Amino acid sequence: MADAGVDIATAADLQEIVRIHRETWRLAYAELLPPEVLDTLDTDEAWALAVQQGAVLKATEGEWTVGFVVASKAPEEEVARADGSLPADAETTALVSVLVEPRWGRRGHGTRLVAEAAQRLRESGATRGIAWVPEADKASKNFYERLGWTGDGTVRTLDAGGRPLREVRVSGELAVRLDD
Template sequence: MADAAVRPAQFDDVAVITRIHFDTWRTAYDGLLPPEVFEAFDFTEAERAWADAVEHAHVFLATEGEWTVGFVVAGSAPDQEVQNADGSLPADAETTALVSTLLVEPRWGRRGHGGRLVATAAHALREQGATRAVAWIPEADAASKSFYARVGWDPDGTVRTLDAAGRPLREIRVTGGLALLLRH
């Protein structure tokens, strides 16, 4: 394997982040998301959203050699992302962060990039005072469930259903500490 690294994203990385977003969704979520989601993907809108994330959140890129192969976006968790099923907030809501996106292109998978990305984001989140984080993943996404289990994050019993172009997409919330230990 060529040199693998993680670095903070810059504004000039927005186009590659958008490409990885689309290509990874198209490959990894084919069958989970209806074709209409991919057909409706708006690259201009996505680039605006990723530029905003680069400005306001922790966005890190995974690289292997000269290639950018994945990214993670993490930051403070809005209340609706951490609230309990009954709508109440947990006691640690103020120190709970959100990993809103973690994508590694499938062709670069199983090479440690996801673990390096999450560990780097966890370090940045700890520095800003976070004690744990949450992430939402499609319930049917076995690869993401397995990945998060290896870093010690487990489902907390909270689910939500999103509208994916008229098809329900059920997501589960996983949560864990920020002193990550990768499990095999």
């Protein structure tokens, strides 16, 4: 494998991050989401704000950007229990979302991204991470399970262009180790 790394994404990376997000979701979620939803994924402006805030790390292999992770303090509505109450660690819970282009998958990029994000989050006081995963997305659920993250029993159903999308929340320690 060529040199692989993880770096903070900058404004110069924005176009590639948006492309990876859109193309990967179109491929991975074509059966879960209607085309009109896939065609209107997050705007460039939303990604620009996340990059500007330093919440996005990019994975590279050689000269290519192959994936990214968005990681920051979890908003209360994301960490709340099903009954709306907040867990004791709500203030130190981070929301994590990782995405690697399928053609670059199974090369350790996702784990490297989450490991670096976890280290940065711990340094800023975070103690636990959460992620939302479509219930039917077995690959993503397996990825988080390999990190030691498990479903915490919380589910939500989103309106995805008139089609329900059921997501499960996974949670785990911010102690991701890289295999040598």
